[in-house]
Amino acid sequence: MPGKLPVELLQRAFFSNIGKGDRVILPPMVGGDAGVIDIEGYELLAAHSDPITASHSRIGWLSIHIAANDIAASGFKPSWFITTLILPEGTKEEAILSIATDMKKAITELGGSLLGGHTEFSSAVSRAVIITTALGAGKREDMTPTSNAKPGDFLIMTKKAALEATSIAAHDLSQLLLERGLTISEIVEAKRYIDEISVVPEARILSSNRLANAMHDPTEGGIAAAAFEISYASGWAVELWKEPVTISDISKKILETLGVDPLFSLSSGTLLASIPPHKLETALQALSSAGIEASVIGKVLEKRERKLYLIKGGNIEMVISEIPQDDFIKRLSELGATEK
Incomplete structure (x- = not known):
């Protein structure tokens, strides 16, 4: 039936062992209307919402x-999270607990x-739809908005391109990939790329040391x-050099197989990240010291x-x-693997 989750399941899945920071004055609770946080000592509060629409897994x-x-x-620093989860009628308890467990793991x-x-x-959805709003507080000088990229800045990337697309393909299109010649071990490795999705460590290194003018996810x-969005937000043209962009061999193989x-x-x-030349x-050294791969890919x-x-x-x-538009999402849509 449509409607709210049972109180006992809600309590067990989402309200237990969720981690309550010192600044959370009013935590989530059954019957509560809003969470409340104390932001004394901070100047700014950043908020952002994102839906998950291209993946079925985790x-x-x-x-x-x-x-x-x-x-x-x-x-x-992302500190507080508000999540909306709309589930198809008839969703099994174990599926709900799996989503909740993954949320808790990430928050921890x-x-x-x-x-x-x-x-x-709700009957309005055919599969689980999840949207999370993240919040973080800080000082004005901590900001690294895309609009702050400056002429002469070098553009760097961390880790490798298309990690998310590769992992989603391995999770949701594994049978198709096997039929097209990938091995089980390659698909297993590609699935692990989901564990590299967070950019919080490298972003915190660059922002806490005031090394970046702008950053973008x-x-x-x-x-x-x-890279185009950095150009659009800042009003300055950006050059992106294709050769230094790092892509794993498995990503190349999977995405080439899909024509992406x-x-x-x-x-x-x-x-x-948009980095001033003198920094x-x-x-690069700060990232390397933390074991984070980085490459200079533009200006x-x-x-x-x-x-x-x-x-x-x-040459241009x-x-x-x-x-x-996203090449991978377009291909998923053509394959009928996602609704977009």
């Missing part, structure tokens, strides 16, 4: 981390707190879309235009002046 864990990434990319990893949310069964549209361009595919797990070596140009120049072999391969 959506509770993804929902927390992907929302947290955007707060971290803004320069703040981040040292955060669940502040509240909403859950219900590439989600839909991948690294190309994220990794540069334009879901890339949560990668952080883009570049320090930034902010002194051209007052909202354009991304894709460069290959020293493509000029992008609109946010590009």
Whole structure:
């Protein structure tokens, strides 16, 4: 039947062992209307919401981390989370507990707190829909908005491109990939990429040491879309060099099998950062010391235009002046693996 979850299940799944930070004055509870936090000592509160629509697997864990990434990319520590979960009628208790367990695991990893949310069964959805709002507080000088990229800044990326797309493909299209020649061990390894989705560690390193002018979390549209969005927000053209963009061999193989361009595919797990030239070596060293791979992949140009120049072999391969669509999500839709 449509309606709210049973109180006992709600309490057991979402309100127990969720971690209550010192600043949470009013935690989530049955019958409560809102969570309350104390932000004394902070100047700013950042908030961001993200739905999970392209994946069927581990959506509770993804929902927390992907929302947290955007707060971290803004320069703040993601601390509080509000999640809305709409479930198809007839969803089994074990499926609900699995989502809740993944949420708790992600929140614990981040040292955060669940502040509240909403859950219900509804005939409006055919599979679970989850949307998380993440919040983080900080000072004005902590901010690293995309609009703050400056001409001359170098663009760096952490880890590898298309980690998210690769993992989703391995989880949701494993049979198709096996039929097209991938091995079980390759698919198992690709599934593990989901564990690399968080960019909070590298974002905190760069922001706490004041090493980045701007940061951005590439989600839909991948690294190309994220680089264009930095250009659009800042008003300065950006050059993206294709050769230094790092992509794992398994990502290449899986996405090539699907006919998908990794540069334009879901890339949560990668952080883009706009770094002043005099801080570049320090930034790369700080990331390396923490065991985080980073590559220089472009530059902010002194051209007052909202354009991304894709460069290959020293030549302009493509000029992008609109946010590009996600190649991987488009392919998933064609395969009928997702609703978008």
